[in-house]
Amino acid sequence: MTTLPVSTGASAPAEAGPPTGWRRHRSTLLIVGALLAALALVVLTQGPVTRAADLDPDNPGPDGAQAVARVLVDQGVDVEVVRSASALASTVLDPDTLAVVTSSSDLGTSTTTALLDQIAGARAGLVVVDPGTRLLDALGIDGDPSRVEVGDGVLGACDDTAYDDLVLVVDSADAVPLAGCFANVLAAQGGIGGDLTLLGAGELLSNDQVLRGDNAAIALRLLGGRERLVWYVASPDDLVADDGVSITSLLPDWIFPGLAIVLLSTVLLVLWRGRRLGPLASEPLPVVVKAIETTRSRGRLYRRSGDLAHAAEALRTATRSRAGARLRLGAHAADAVVVGAVARHLGRPEPEIAALIGAEAHAPGSDRDLIVLANDLAALEEEVRRS
Numbered sequence: 001m002t003t004l005p006v007s008t009g010a011s012a013p014a015e016a017g018p019p020t021g022w023r024r025h026r027s028t029l030l031i032v033g034a035l036l037a038a039l040a041l042v043v044l045t046q047g048p049v050t051r052a053a054d055l056d057p058d059n060p061g062p063d064g065a066q067a068v069a070r071v072l073v074d075q076g077v078d079v080e081v082v083r084s085a086s087a088l089a090s091t092v093l094d095p096d097t098l099a100v101v102t103s104s105s106d107l108g109t110s111t112t113t114a115l116l117d118q119i120a121g122a123r124a125g126l127v128v129v130d131p132g133t134r135l136l137d138a139l140g141i142d143g144d145p146s147r148v149e150v151g152d153g154v155l156g157a158c159d160d161t162a163y164d165d166l167v168l169v170v171d172s173a174d175a176v177p178l179a180g181c182f183a184n185v186l187a188a189q190g191g192i193g194g195d196l197t198l199l200g201a202g203e204l205l206s207n208d209q210v211l212r213g214d215n216a217a218i219a220l221r222l223l224g225g226r227e228r229l230v231w232y233v234a235s236p237d238d239l240v241a242d243d244g245v246s247i248t249s250l251l252p253d254w255i256f257p258g259l260a261i262v263l264l265s266t267v268l269l270v271l272w273r274g275r276r277l278g279p280l281a282s283e284p285l286p287v288v289v290k291a292i293e294t295t296r297s298r299g300r301l302y303r304r305s306g307d308l309a310h311a312a313e314a315l316r317t318a319t320r321s322r323a324g325a326r327l328r329l330g331a332h333a334a335d336a337v338v339v340g341a342v343a344r345h346l347g348r349p350e351p352e353i354a355a356l357i358g359a360e361a362h363a364p365g366s367d368r369d370l371i372v373l374a375n376d377l378a379a380l381e382e383e384v385r386r387s
Helices: 026-045 066-074 085-089 109-122 133-138 215-223 255-273 291-305 308-326 335-346 350-357 367-386
Strands: 078-082 097-102 125-129 146-148 173-175 186-191 194-199 228-233
Touching: 066 078, 066 215, 085 109, 097 109, 109 125, 109 133, 291 308, 308 335, 308 350, 308 367, 335 350, 335 367, 350 367
Parallel strands: 078 228, 097 125, 097 228, 125 194
Antiparallel strands: 146 173, 186 194
8 A cells, every 4th residue: 555645734944044244243233333323412412622721711611711812812812822832832932922821830840941941032922820939930030929918909000001090809819029010919020031921810811700890901901912822721741750840730629629528527527426525424334243253354464464563562452451441440541550550469570561561562573472472461361360
């Protein structure tokens, strides 16, 4: 008999082919695409790049100087910003150029020397903002800046008629060691091949304070007197290993407020957790300690420390106290009285008793001598008790 194959009505499943490149790397491609989209979104939505340094002409913040820089440009002054010593060295200066240095605390010995040489060679003008003692020494000026109380404002009151009737209003200012305007906050000195001007109140250039008093007029007359202004924002990146620089320029701006907060928090913690001194309060012990345990513990401490004299004096004091109580001499009888009373009571020589329980008796020289002394004192007490 021939058996015919029976059809089940369903065909066999087709074998799956090898995975394509898209399926193998689909997750990686999706992640990369998402990152590229996010990067493009950030680039398209971000504003212009700004600088965060104080008195930076591109800084629109309260401590920046963008307002003064833009007004100078509007007044026809060619403002050029340099942010490194190498950029300044490649900048051509001439007598019609004025260089202003902000962030002067970031100037080191090498950058200061290069700046002065370049200014002297070009016979350009130089304005240094907020110079410190080290920078004044490099400029050949003796003396230190000193704090000036500005109050409601300081009148120009100087020989330069450009500033004579103007009023300077800032939060803080330093007088430079030269005769000048605004209580010597602004002073000029001819030298280094051109004009040198020191400004001890850099805050008048800031966006936050330029509109106070006559600060705007002072800034424009100080920086807008020549056709070209080179604004040098000093950077600590230009310093070399042996450069001298102020420690404050190497610290972040938040370090001093942070230290003040830590100090205040420490004081408050001490006031909160500190305990006020007062009379001692007696409290019951959580457990009862037997007298013999205390005695043994003290004995072990004396033995560990090796203080034989102290241990012997403790034994003699206890013997004098008990013997005095036995002979009814009172709780506060002097040591010599107790020694004399014990000697008379026992009919023994007083020096012999004093050598045992006297306050001036010799200390034992070894543990064996201490044991002998303890036995002699116990025998003496027993003799007093029996008699």
